[in-house]
Amino acid sequence: MDAICQHCYELIVGNAYRVTSKEEGITMLDIVVCSCCVMEARRLGLHAEEIVIGNKQDSAPHRGNRGSRLGI
Numbered sequence: 001m002d003a004i005c006q007h008c009y010e011l012i013v014g015n016a017y018r019v020t021s022k023e024e025g026i027t028m029l030d031i032v033v034c035s036c037c038v039m040e041a042r043r044l045g046l047h048a049e050e051i052v053i054g055n056k057q058d059s060a061p062h063r064g065n066r067g068s069r070l071g072i
């Protein structure tokens with residue numbers, strides 16, 4: 001899955017960052033940006049956190065912990 005920076009509209013290659021800004025508990029800003037734009041966001045004092053996009057192998061199925069149902 002490709003991600004587009006919601007600030008400069010370039011394709012995000014590498015790390016993506018989620019920039020949020022809240023005022024009095026209300027979310028004023030919630031965008032995904034590239035590593036370039038996150039620097040600008042941080043300079044502005046916005047909250048930024050790295051997010052994982054793309055195809056990491058974290059989709060292991062959640063079956064039971066043990067195969068204790070075998071041998072019926």
Ligand SMILES: [Zn+2]
Pocket residue numbers: 005006007008009010033034035036037
């Ligand atoms: Zn950008």
